[in-house]
Amino acid sequence: MISSPIPTSLETLAPMAAAMENPLAVSSNVKHFLRHKLCMSFAAHSKRSGKLQVVSVHQRVKATSSLYSDCDVDVQKPWKTADARLVLEDGSIWKAKSFGASGTQVGEVVFNTSLTGYQEILTDPSYAGQFVLMTNPHIGNTGVNPDDEESSQCFLAGLVIRSLSICTSNWRCTESLGDYLAKRNIMGIYDVDTRAITRRLRQDGSLIGVLSTEESQTDEELLEIARKWKIVGVDLISGVSCKAPYVWSQKTHSEWEFHKDQNQVDNFHVVAYDFGIKHNILRRLASYGCKVTVVPSTWSASETLKMKPDGVLFSNGPGDPAAVPYAVETVKEIIGKVPVFGICMGHQLLGQALGGKTFKMKFGHHGGNHPVGNLRNGRVEISAQNHNYAVDPASLPAGVEVTHINLNDKSCAGLACAELNLMSLQYHPESSPGPHDSDPAFREFMELMKASKK
Numbered sequence: 001m002i003s004s005p006i007p008t009s010l011e012t013l014a015p016m017a018a019a020m021e022n023p024l025a026v027s028s029n030v031k032h033f034l035r036h037k038l039c040m041s042f043a044a045h046s047k048r049s050g051k052l053q054v055v056s057v058h059q060r061v062k063a064t065s066s067l068y069s070d071c072d073v074d075v076q077k078p079w080k081t082a083d084a085r086l087v088l089e090d091g092s093i094w095k096a097k098s099f100g101a102s103g104t105q106v107g108e109v110v111f112n113t114s115l116t117g118y119q120e121i122l123t124d125p126s127y128a129g130q131f132v133l134m135t136n137p138h139i140g141n142t143g144v145n146p147d148d149e150e151s152s153q154c155f156l157a158g159l160v161i162r163s164l165s166i167c168t169s170n171w172r173c174t175e176s177l178g179d180y181l182a183k184r185n186i187m188g189i190y191d192v193d194t195r196a197i198t199r200r201l202r203q204d205g206s207l208i209g210v211l212s213t214e215e216s217q218t219d220e221e222l223l224e225i226a227r228k229w230k231i232v233g234v235d236l237i238s239g240v241s242c243k244a245p246y247v248w249s250q251k252t253h254s255e256w257e258f259h260k261d262q263n264q265v266d267n268f269h270v271v272a273y274d275f276g277i278k279h280n281i282l283r284r285l286a287s288y289g290c291k292v293t294v295v296p297s298t299w300s301a302s303e304t305l306k307m308k309p310d311g312v313l314f315s316n317g318p319g320d321p322a323a324v325p326y327a328v329e330t331v332k333e334i335i336g337k338v339p340v341f342g343i344c345m346g347h348q349l350l351g352q353a354l355g356g357k358t359f360k361m362k363f364g365h366h367g368g369n370h371p372v373g374n375l376r377n378g379r380v381e382i383s384a385q386n387h388n389y390a391v392d393p394a395s396l397p398a399g400v401e402v403t404h405i406n407l408n409d410k411s412c413a414g415l416a417c418a419e420l421n422l423m424s425l426q427y428h429p430e431s432s433p434g435p436h437d438s439d440p441a442f443r444e445f446m447e448l449m450k451a452s453k454k
């Protein structure tokens with residue numbers, strides 16, 4: 001049996017597999033390999049010919065069902081024809097095949113450039129009111145599993161993809177993507193030209209769309225729904241926030257932990273405002289040793305301060321930051337009294353609380369490959385992002401420092417104000433999905449809390 005190191009490429013796996021007497025012996029290793037979602041091909045030792053073969057998992061999955069007894073093979077019916085329409089507000093109509101739930105749904109269409117992590121994207125509450133179009137053409141191959149959920153629900157309007165994997169091939173998989181979406185009443189479409197839609201969104205900006213499987217609705221009716229629907233100026237965080245406070249204690253699983261100085265943990269109490277918080281923010285705080293109390297978006301500043309936290313985190317969340325003045329008021333009442341950390345929506349609310357303004361971007365940033373310049377140390381972080389709004393740095397008062405910029409468009413990606421013990425990032429240091437380059441931001445928050453305790 002192969003134990004360590006985990007093979008990271010086909011080249012390293014192939015000789016190992018060749019040395020195998022029994023092809024089944026490779027299974028746990030291959031499973032581990034697939035768990036990291038790195039590669040969809042592997043080398044296998046053919047029982048029949050005795051030769052090493054390099055085959056795709058998709059071909060392999062049926063032939064070696066014993067290796068993949070936990071896989072769900074979902075064969076696409078080749079005779080399925082387009083049964084759904086995506087009607088965009090610009091009048092374009094995109095025929096597609098449906099999966100997941102059926103019906104009619106309206107939302108804003110945004111494109112996401114992440115190569116992996118569709119389950120974390122589906123459960124990111126910040127996508128409430130939006131259709132996520134994945135630019136990676138092949139989706140569904142790793143299915144879904146109970147551990148990759150970023151919230152307890154899918155809040156997005158729907159999923160738009162080019163090609164739906166005909167089967168799942170990951171040992172962690174417990175359900176196919178289609179079944180998962182159907183159970184959560186979320187619509188999906190595939191066999192649609194996602195590149196053409198992405199080019200349109202890049203050129204014209206985010207567009208409202210209506211997705212429908214209902215033949216009774218005419219194209220004109222769907223277009224009218226799209227043109228009447230608004231996302232700007234709407235409070236979406238009240239629909240995704242928790243209803244009552246709760247304590248969070250789960251850390252990042254030891255197998256996945258990448259913060260190595262575990263003995264350096266501090267025992268700070270952090271109150272985290274849930275504007276649509278992703279579980280991995282909470283896991284990262286717990287991994288750094290924090291005791292975390294999560295509170296609803298409407299939780300008053302005075303109640304928070306009574307809890308005597310060492311720090312307050314303002315979370316990510318969906319929609320227009322200018323549509324939630326009550327949250328900005330809460331932020332205003334807290335800053336300066338305890339160290340604070342704002343992430344994404346939390347960063348935008350901090351920007352407003354400091355006197356700045358937010359604006360809607362043309363098509364936003366959604367993906368796991370956005371370069372950010374850390375202006376304090378000169379480093380570039382490849383980051384996970386998901387936002388349509390940004391803080392206008394020119395609107396900020398003196399004393400507020402822009403600490404990070406998005407290197408694609410130079411937009412503001414981070415703020416700090418030393419006098420107020422405040423830091424914020426427009427992107428996602430918790431990633432999930434995405435690279436971990438920005439995780440040290442949590443360490444910085446610990447330092448901020450430590451310094452203010454002295």
Ligand SMILES: NC(=O)CC[C@H](N)C(=O)O
Pocket residue numbers: 126315316317318319320321343344345346386387388389390
């Ligand atoms: N991920 C987030 O917090 C999103 C922030 C904000 N709702 C935006 O779209 O810009």
